Amino acid sequence: MSWNEPGGGNNKPRDPWGGGDQGPPDLDEALKKLQDKLGGIFGGRRGGNTGGGSGGGLSGSLLLVLAAGALLVWALMGFYQVDEQERAVVLRFGKYHVTAQPGLRWNPPLIDEVVRVNTTKVRSVSFREIMLTKDENIVELQMSVQYVIDDPNKFVLKVRAPENSLQHAAQSAVRHVVGDTQMDLVLTEGRAKVAIDVRDRLQSYLDLYETGIRLSKVNVDESKPPSQVQAAFDDVIKAREDEERLKNEAQAYANGIVPEARGRAQRQIEEASAYKEQVIANAEGEAQRFSKLLTEYKKAPQVTRERLYLDAVQGVYANSSKVMVDVEGGNNVMYLPLDKMTEKSAASGAARRLQVDSNTMRELVNAVAEQMARDEASTASRRGGR
Known part of the structure; x- marks a missing residue:
């Protein structure tokens, strides 16, 4: 017979726990027993007649344990x-208390508020603006601002949204600087100066607002005219490049011509100086020669005159290829073809050059004079015979 079959003739199910004829356990009785056990653990009294005292002990001990646990959790929450x-930045009841340095720290939670700020990270903000220049042209600029948090107290407490304030101040500084600059400078070589001026002005704004931000660098990433006038601006850029190219070519040509002209001028100056020195030296030499000839002339006038005459004749004959000699009182003229004589001498294989010195000239003159005298004497004798 199974455990739940009716038995004993009373048609009641049997208790599987061996309770015999007992019914199902009472729920209230079970809860009361559990309460008595818990009361005994926390210092309460057992027994069904002490329900009021057991409930008071349970309530006080439980609150004490819960309070101790909450205090422990609260203390552990304060470490960071x-x-x-x-x-x-530590705020106590919403008011600045202290700035905590790196390390393990503890502050009472729910009393102090801790705001941690990274002071070494380089942050960046970018923006694009369309604005007017000093010459009333429109340009489009894209800029980026790099910064670090220099004073965490001011960054957290002085300004509600310091990064938004940074962006607004940057836009104001850019408009002020670009509005005082020509368009050509903003678009070309003046971009670096624009970035420097914007950085200085923006830093002054941030210091005035007490944002605690220190700028690292301001970059002009892009500067261009609006797209509506881009084609015309490209033509202007091309013309400017052509102008610069022509300037460079002209400068290169000048660099090649000017030194050459200066060299020629210096050469002419040197030649003129050399000619000057030569003329002065020749003049001084002629003067000294004349002085010496004068001294010699005073010593022997006849010899000196003959010497001067021969030198003059030598100079004349040296530059002439034909000589005609006439004798006083005679009708015949002697012609000496020196050029033919020279050619004949060269054709005959003479290797030496014809040179007329003073001795040769003297001998030649004497021979010519003697020949002419003999011819004159012969002619006179023939006339006398008749």
């Missing part, structure tokens, strides 16, 4: 770590 690149 500040990294090396961070600073922690």
Whole structure:
């Protein structure tokens, strides 16, 4: 017979726990037993007649344990770590208390508020603006601003949204600087100066607002005219490049011509100086020669005159290829073809050059004079015979 079959003739199910004829356990009785056990653990009294005292002991001990646990959790929640690149701004009841340095820190939670700020990270903000230049042209600029948080106290407490304030101040600074600059400078070589001026002005704004931000760098990423006038601006850029190219070519030509002209001028100056020195030297030499000839002339006038005459004749004959000699009182003229004589001498294989010195000239003159005298004497004798 199974455990749940009726038995004993009373048609009641049997208790599987061996309770015999007992019915199902009472739920209230079970809860009361559990309450008595818990009351005994926390210092209460057992027994069904002490329900009021057991409930009071249970309530007080439980509150004490819960309070101790909550205090422990609250204390553990106060520990926090500040990294090396961070600073922690501690607010006590909403008011600035202290700035915590890197390390393990503890502050009472729910009383102090800790705001950790990274002071070494380089942050960046970019924006694009269309604005007017000083010459009333429109340009489009894209700029990026790099910055770090220099003073975490000011960054957290002085300004509600410091990064938004940074962007607004940057736009204001850019408009001020570009509005005081010509369009050509903004679009070409003046971009670096625009970035420097914007950085200085923007830093002054941030210091005035006490944002605690220190700028690292301001870059002009792009500067261009609006798309509506881009084609015309490209033509202007091309013309400017052509102008620069022509200037460079002209400068290269000048660099080649000017030194050459200066060299020629210097050469002419040197030649003129050399000619000057030569003329002065010749003049001084002629003067000294004349002085010496004068001294010799005073010593022997006849010899000196003959010497001067021969030198003059030598100079004349040296430059002439034909000589005609006439004798006083005679009718015949002697013609000496020196050029033919020279050619004949060269044709005969003479290797030496015809040179007329003073001795040769003297001998030649004497021979010519003697020949002419003999011819004159012969002619006179023939006339006398008749």
